[in-house]
Amino acid sequence: MLIFIGMGLWDEKDISVKGFEYAKKADEVYIEFYTSRMMGTDLERIENLIGRRITVLERSDLEENSKKLIEKAISGDIAVLVPGDPMIATTHSVINLEARLRGVKVKIIHNASIFTAICGLTGLHNYRFGKSVSISYPHGNTVSKSPLNVIQENWSINAHTLLFLDLHPEPMSINEAIEILLQADEENILNGCYSVGVARAGSSNPVIRCDRLENLKKIDFGKPLHILIILSKKIHFTEYDCLKEFAGSPEELRYFVI
Amino acid sequence: MLIFIGMGLWDEKDISVKGFEYAKKADEVYIEFYTSRMMGTDLERIENLIGRRITVLERSDLEENSKKLIEKAISGDIAVLVPGDPMIATTHSVINLEARLRGVKVKIIHNASIFTAICGLTGLHNYRFGKSVSISYPHGNTVSKSPLNVIQENWSINAHTLLFLDLHPEPMSINEAIEILLQADEENILNGCYSVGVARAGSSNPVIRCDRLENLKKIDFGKPLHILIILSKKIHFTEYDCLKEFAGSPEELRYFVI
Structure with missing residues (x-):
């Protein structure tokens, strides 16, 4: 079994009690820091x-050589620890598919993902995020x-956009990400x-800040990992209240409240 | 502190080791099964x-009477256990905001959410989901x-739609959800x-099935909780491969591959 x-x-x-128990019992335990990182450990x-x-x-163990991992899982219980929730990365779902096509049982022990964690941190509504x-x-x-x-597509349906920042060779900062976005934005x-x-x-010291993109570029967010959200053109009033309190958003954001 | x-x-x-430790140490421990349920325990x-x-x-403890909970958290550490990842429910983010406006520290210990778990279960790409x-x-x-x-908005940007099913008074089945959708769909x-x-x-026995909506309505998915996804009009070829293997999708779905 591949777990x-x-x-x-x-x-x-942050590992679950169930994940901990499966890792303890497995025949072999692997970990990967390629699709994401665990910065606090x-x-x-x-x-x-x-x-x-x-x-x-x-x-390479996850991509061209993933067969080796799958072969081990034919005869034993192989645990693969992955940051976040497994299978958000397509790398994992390809191994999942390959393993199952080879007749290997695959078990997924889910965990937190940045994708839903941002709702708690920012107060933005989960159901208002687009692609x-x-x-x-x-x-x-x-x-x-x-x-x-993608930002424009999401704006067309009044949705926020979550932007994942590159991890290779080094985790990208919010400042670098904005620089790259603005560079691509020839039409402004x-x-x-x-x-x-x-x-x-x-972590116990997250930094959350809301502002116009050009102002956010000047803020020092400190150590990685960073992610960036582009807000939809209209926000819900509870999103406004939360952003003000949690992210120090400027007063004028109230003009965007539905 | 409110945790x-x-x-x-x-x-x-499924609780994390960190969540377990915080719950053990808190002055009082509460739990709510209103915003979601834990069916396996x-x-x-x-x-x-x-x-x-x-x-x-x-x-009512989470809504009109949430002040009581917040007041306790002024002087002690109050742990509130919630199914899934906290703050996906707006109910929680309102309490989070109220508490912080009262000067109460709020800590969130994240966990898995159906929102990302479905990617592992279905092979659908996270970044292709809309609102x-x-x-x-x-x-x-x-x-x-x-x-x-929302389904139409998501189709306009070629995105899948995740539909959360009502929990009250009883968790809605996929069959009921499709019935309600079709009833609303006067324009077909x-x-x-x-x-x-x-x-x-x-759980260890999830059921995942992909088919035309009218065919899915006839399938018995067994016990709750259920959720439903409406696919975008185009799917990625790895999504097709996974849906075939994980969800028994019909051959003709290949015409929808990009």
């Missing part, structure tokens, strides 16, 4: 909590337009739009 | 795991058009659309 165990958002104690602390030696998987999208580091001089397209569609930056979700 | 502790999706062991099993007496909160919406039981002869409007916009039903996410 994907979500590790949650921040440190080793490290391998040693995770090994100490579980009481097991844990092998770190590289990108999410990633911001990648530019390849040479080419900056992807795809985040801008982002001019004056409101945004929310969230740093270190799940 | 919202997510309980995850299914049973008492009961109060007694949760009390046994935590090793504490736990008081069940009613709807979500709830289906309520009809009030008299009035059936809300709002789910249909749902005709021939594809959908995915998921029952008992987080």
Whole structure:
């Protein structure tokens, strides 16, 4: 059996009691920090909590060499610890599919994801988020337009956009992400739009700030991981109240309340 | 301090190690089953795991009488256990805001939510979901058009729709939800659309089925909780591969692959 165990958002104690028990009993335990990171802990602390030696998987172990992992799971119980909730990353769902096509049972032990955690941190309503999208580091001089397209699509249905920031080679900061967005924005569609930056979700010192995109760019959010939200053109009054209290949003945001 | 502790999706062991520790140390421990349910456990099993007496909160304790809870949290550490990830329900974010306006520190211990768990169960890509919406039981002869409007908005940007099913007075089944949707659909916009039903996410026996909406209506998904997804008009080829393997989708779904 292949057991994907979500590790949650921040440190080793975000694992569920069920995940902990499965990791303890498994024949072999692996972990990957490729699809996301656990900034509040490290391998040693995770090994100490579980009481097991844990092998770190590289990108290639999850992609072109994923067969090896699947083959081990034919005869034994293989636990793979992953940051956040497993299967948000398509990398995991491809392994899930391959394993099941080979007749290997796959178990998923779910955990917290930034995707829902941001609602608690910002007060934004979950049901008002549209499609999410990633911001990648530019390849040479080419900056992807795809985040801008998704933001516009979401605006057309009055929805917020969650932007995941690139992790490779190093976790991208909110400031870098805004720089990349503005660089791609030749038609100036982002001019004056409101945004929310969230740093270190799940930790005891998250930073949450709401402002116009150009102002947010100047704020120091501190250590990673960071994520960015572009607000829809209309917000709910309880979203306004929460953003004011939780994210220090400017007074003029009230003109955007439905 | 007011500590919202997510309980995850299914049973008492879905609580995180951190949530468990906070619940153990708190001055008082409460739980609510109003915004969602834990179908794989009961109060007694949760009390046994935590090793504490736990008081069940009613709807009114979370809404008109939420001040009482906040007042207790001025002088002591009050833990409130909630199914899923806290703050997905606006009920919680209102208490969060009220507490902070009263100067009470609020801590959120995140956990798994159906919102991201469905990606692992169905193979659908998280970033291809649009806005979500709830289906309520009809009030008299009035059936809300709002789910249909959201489905159409999401279709306009090629996104899937996650539909949360009403819990009161009893958890709604996928079959009832489809019946209500079709009743509201006077213009027949749902005709021939594809959908995915998921029952008992987080349990060891989830049922996941993908078919045309009218066919899904005839399937017995068994015990609650149920949720329903309306697919976008185009799906990614890996979504197709996963739906075929995980949800027994019909061959003809391949015509919808991008």
